[in-house]
Amino acid sequence: MNNSNCQPCALKFYCTAGNGMEYFLLQEVKTKLAAQDVDHIPGKVFFTTTFGVEHVRELKSAERLFLLLKRYVPLSPRTAMTAPEIHSRLMGDGSDWTRAVLSWKQLQRELTRSDQTASMVLAGRKRKRKEEEEGAVEGSPPDKPNVTPKRALVGESQEIGLRKDHLSSTEDCESGNCVGGDTAEVDDIDCDRDGGLQSDAGGRFSHQAPPVSFRVSCRCSGALSRRFTPQDVSRILGTAASRQLGWRVDLRRPDLEVNVYISDDHCVLGIPLLSLPLANRSYMKITGLRSTVAWAMASLSDVKPGSRVLDPMCGVGTILLEAAHEYQDAFFMGMDIDESQLFKACQNVEFAKLRDQMQLLQASCKDIPLPSSSVDAIVCDVPFGKKFGSKTDMVASLPVIVNEMERVLRVGGTLVLLLSPQLSCLLKKIITLQPVPSHTQEEDPGLGGGMDLFQSLQPQSYHRVSLGAIDAIIHKYVKILTTRCTLSGPDSMHIHTQPLHCGPRKDF
Amino acid sequence: MKLLTHNMLTSHVKGVTKGYPLLIKATEVKVSEEEFNPNFVSRMIPKLEWSALVQAADGLGHLQDLPTELIADYEANEDFLRKVHRVLLEVEVLEGCLQCPESGREFPITRGVPNMLLNEEEA
Numbered sequence A: 001m002n003n004s005n006c007q008p009c010a011l012k013f014y015c016t017a018g019n020g021m022e023y024f025l026l027q028e029v030k031t032k033l034a035a036q037d038v039d040h041i042p043g044k045v046f047f048t049t050t051f052g053v054e055h056v057r058e059l060k061s062a063e064r065l066f067l068l069l070k071r072y073v074p075l076s077p078r079t080a081m082t083a084p085e086i087h088s089r090l091m092g093d094g095s096d097w098t099r100a101v102l103s104w105k106q107l108q109r110e111l112t113r114s115d116q117t118a119s120m121v122l123a124g125r126k127r128k129r130k131e132e133e134e135g136a137v138e139g140s141p142p143d144k145p146n147v148t149p150k151r152a153l154v155g156e157s158q159e160i161g162l163r164k165d166h167l168s169s170t171e172d173c174e175s176g177n178c179v180g181g182d183t184a185e186v187d188d189i190d191c192d193r194d195g196g197l198q199s200d201a202g203g204r205f206s207h208q209a210p211p212v213s214f215r216v217s218c219r220c221s222g223a224l225s226r227r228f229t230p231q232d233v234s235r236i237l238g239t240a241a242s243r244q245l246g247w248r249v250d251l252r253r254p255d256l257e258v259n260v261y262i263s264d265d266h267c268v269l270g271i272p273l274l275s276l277p278l279a280n281r282s283y284m285k286i287t288g289l290r291s292t293v294a295w296a297m298a299s300l301s302d303v304k305p306g307s308r309v310l311d312p313m314c315g316v317g318t319i320l321l322e323a324a325h326e327y328q329d330a331f332f333m334g335m336d337i338d339e340s341q342l343f344k345a346c347q348n349v350e351f352a353k354l355r356d357q358m359q360l361l362q363a364s365c366k367d368i369p370l371p372s373s374s375v376d377a378i379v380c381d382v383p384f385g386k387k388f389g390s391k392t393d394m395v396a397s398l399p400v401i402v403n404e405m406e407r408v409l410r411v412g413g414t415l416v417l418l419l420s421p422q423l424s425c426l427l428k429k430i431i432t433l434q435p436v437p438s439h440t441q442e443e444d445p446g447l448g449g450g451m452d453l454f455q456s457l458q459p460q461s462y463h464r465v466s467l468g469a470i471d472a473i474i475h476k477y478v479k480i481l482t483t484r485c486t487l488s489g490p491d492s493m494h495i496h497t498q499p500l501h502c503g504p505r506k507d508f
Numbered sequence B: 001m002k003l004l005t006h007n008m009l010t011s012h013v014k015g016v017t018k019g020y021p022l023l024i025k026a027t028e029v030k031v032s033e034e035e036f037n038p039n040f041v042s043r044m045i046p047k048l049e050w051s052a053l054v055q056a057a058d059g060l061g062h063l064q065d066l067p068t069e070l071i072a073d074y075e076a077n078e079d080f081l082r083k084v085h086r087v088l089l090e091v092e093v094l095e096g097c098l099q100c101p102e103s104g105r106e107f108p109i110t111r112g113v114p115n116m117l118l119n120e121e122e123a
Helices: A022-033 A083-090 A095-114 A131-137 A170-176 A221-227 A230-245 A289-301 A318-326 A339-351 A391-410 A420-431 B037-047 B048-060 B078-090
Strands: A012-018 A036-041 A044-049 A063-074 A213-220 A256-262 A267-272 A306-313 A333-338 A358-362 A377-381 A407-417 A451-466 A471-485 B021-031 B090-099 B106-110
Touching: A022 A044, A063 A083, A063 A095, A063 B106, A083 A230, A083 A267, A095 A256, A095 A267, A170 A377, A213 A230, A221 A230, A230 A256, A230 A451, A289 A318, A289 A377, A289 A407, A289 A451, A289 A471, A306 A318, A318 A339, A318 A358, A318 A377, A333 A339, A339 A358, A377 A391, A391 A407, A391 A451, A407 A420, A407 B037, A420 A451, A420 A471, B021 B048, B037 B078, B048 B078, B078 B090
Parallel strands: A213 A256, A306 A333, A306 A377, A333 A358, A377 A407
Antiparallel strands: A012 A044, A012 A063, A036 A044, A063 A267, A256 A267, A407 A471, A451 A471, B021 B090, B090 B106
């Protein structure tokens, strides 16, 4: 990136996020990208950063990445805009659009340079997006009727009819007078113009000489959707872009797409930067749990250099792979009872080149072949019942499984579980009764007068996330050492937290 | 199965009080080069059962010049860390079994993955 003459420019982006993932994405952009102006609405996180796009694309809790074109908050929500209002508020003089396309071009250059794998290719040429994936995953306003995302495309109509040969110079576009015709050497973009875009010393890129081709794609909900279809809105904006900016409509293989999202409370316009979701990982061969959720779980598990991390029901190893990719100098152990899952996990480990960090075992989570207190963190996507025989099996087994996990976890260690809503409720009940040890003063006087020791799991946080068709809840616990102690003086033990209620142990 | 993993594995056959360390009976061992990461190695060392590591490496004939006692100030000692790295990460048992020192129960290792599953009677 030839940025030597200019300060890095701060660009505005937004990412879509699955329901419940906004929390993790907010943290991530701040931590990894020193993001400013961080804001969010359901399903979208907005941020500004000076970090290059090759870093932004590494976000792990986001679904798709967009360059922000415009964001508009209606003054009077629930009153639909009229057609002229749509034009004036979302297009206006077109300056936002022009600025955005210049940034977009710069970003495309950077993305080409940073490309490492064939699957993450520029948005301009390969459209492999899955419509369903976007529709299912993106958070939608909770109480608004959600229009199924018909990709409303601007009609290639004769009325538009402008076939400008070249993109107008920026000055002309700014003032709204688009002049076509002459070869606009678009790579001679003035650095000062938009606060940082660098002129490109290299030759012209072939898709810059003709005007940028585009299509508009809309999702509408709320009051506006009752007055206009997505196609209507696309047509209004598409026509405006053609007329005012000289852009060329192309429904099939446009250079760029403008995504428009309108609800009662928000209007967001953006340009997708990559054809594939960020959630598609280049290092994952066989997928299991949604990568974003797996990463979120890893981010909760407090992995440090030297940590030993266990997943006692690892399946194909997704969570451990996300963790190993994110955290350095830790050791990851995956266990599963199922040979075929382990075989896939092996392939994943090989593919991700993590053989020196991750090891696999065949074992039962009810009988973990590790000594007590030997593991620093446990992460686990607990099967919801379908794979575990039946739901009732899982319900009956959960206490035993969690007990085993608690045993191998060291004091101070972290436990992060993904549970179905049913199992989540069950576990909350179980934890408060967690484990009263067999050693009481009466049974084992050797322990020391009046002292009861028991180790337990202290809830830290819960996070409800969407897995697409269903919801799940992430539970985070820390293992603590608590005592009920009546001794005072030098023999008394430091109480780490308030003692948990413990009643007689129930047999499940 | 690398020796780093072996160092943690324990037998949980019913009635066994300390199923550790497991005896390695290898029929196929592979030694491969892995990128040396001194930070990783020095962080793993404090959690290792050193004598079990030495015993395991020796049993496979790969002890070489690894010290039988853990030395002090190993963090700065690259030479030492490299030896530990070799034993922990580069020696891999692909086929064979692990034997519980108390019960004699054998756990097979197939394609580098140990199978620690117990039967119903053993659990």
